[in-house]
Amino acid sequence: MLQVDFGGGALGRVRVARGADPLWEAALSLQLLQNRQESLAYDTWRREVRGALHRTGLADDVRALMPLCPPTGYFPDFLTPGRGDTGVEESVDCVLSTPRRRLAAELTRLCRDLRGPLPRSVRWVATGDVGALHWLGTTLRRYHAVAVAPYAAAIRARVADDRARRAEAALGGGAEGLLASYAELPGWHLRGTRLTTPYPEARSLQLGGRTLTLVPSFFCVRTPLALVDEALPPVLVHPLHPDPGWLPRLRAGAATPSVAHLIGASRAQLLDLLRTPMTTTEVAGALRLAPSTASRHAAVLREAGLVSTRREGNRVLHRRTPLGRALLEGAAPDTSAAPG
Known part of the structure; x- marks a missing residue:
């Protein structure tokens, strides 16, 4: 109690x-992926996500991530820095800026609860090594894109x-x-x-x-x-206690019908997905498409002014434009921040 x-x-x-927090959703969904709690509500989701992890080549990295967030009990606070007020990128940046002393302290506590040999991923992240933190951030982003983002409408x-x-x-x-x-x-x-x-x-x-x-x-x-x-x-x-029929309903109405008729169901889903900036690989994994197909859909939407694409560091990110959001939501576009 x-x-x-x-x-x-x-x-x-x-x-x-204001809303659900991206890394709380990632951490808690990762726990659900490892246990059998609330099977009626989440078993179909589990099957979909496991399949998507294998198709996107992410399964091994997620298996390495699981010891950091076990199926039950304690997981480190640094994995969930948000309060429903930040996006995925900001939240991951907060995780990666965790001081080494705090990383070591929270992972030492985690290790007391783990049984058997200490997993390599836990030892590696606990050092605060730049490579380890880069892996952690990349895996969190990619996992969120596969296990959480496709279910954003629900x-x-x-x-x-x-x-x-x-x-x-x-x-x-x-x-x-x-x-x-x-x-x-x-x-x-x-x-x-x-x-x-x-x-x-x-x-x-x-x-x-x-x-x-x-x-x-x-x-x-x-x-x-x-x-x-x-x-x-x-x-x-x-x-939030979703009922057992939430995923079939989501699949039945994955895209706004009028928008889907206009630009196609896959492109409408992609546009809905891009409320959070994503790479082509992340889009492909979330929508269960070949990377070449995801790239082609993004290019069509970009040419129509519905999506913008820009390089940030070593990543190329697609974003939904104000026009894309207006089309999806059936509202007039907000041009106040748009370039002249």
Whole structure:
């Protein structure tokens, strides 16, 4: 059980994240990939992702990543630096800027829970070696592109439902009403200003006058989670509980029909995917296409002004333009930031 006391003015500082956080989703989905929890809701997703990892040549790297984020229990806080307010690239940059001392301390704690010989990937990352951190960042990005990004529409829909519920509660009852709305979740209870939730162990989360951010998560199951290091900005990540039919519905309506009729289903899916900048390889893995096909689709969209492509360091990234977003969402494009 987890207890959070919102006395002393803490209730007025509660924040609800804008959306799911990319690296919390990556870490928690990586745990789900290794266990059998909530099989009805996630087994089809597991089969799809495992197949995509093999097709994209990412399976070995993800197997090496798994000891850093085991199927249950503790995983290092540095893997989840966000609070639902940063994209994949910013979040990965935060991971890679983790001080060596913190890397070593959190991975030493992880090693106490691991059974058997210490995995090479854990030893390597713990050194803070530049090559190790480059591998970690690249693998996190590529894993997110295969296991999380293709399911963004379902994630956004569940987050939007949850956020609407919280907004309604806050408008009707202020901060107290917002907090009371979380007490409707299974196993959550509110007594005065003290919120108790299910948790893997007995714990009290001390806010100390700081803002608590409540982050919804599509791949969080059973119990909410908080960072272990209480010196870090406090977050409480809570499950969204998708129903067993979420993936078939996503596949049935993967692209807006009118847009799909106009530019084709694969290109409409690619355009939807590029709300986050991605390489051709990442796009190919996420959409289960050959890299040459993904490149050709990106080129067509770029020629139409719907996608832009630019080199950043040693990576070539595709981005959706304001016109591409407007086409997908059926709204007028925002040209305020567009070059003249």
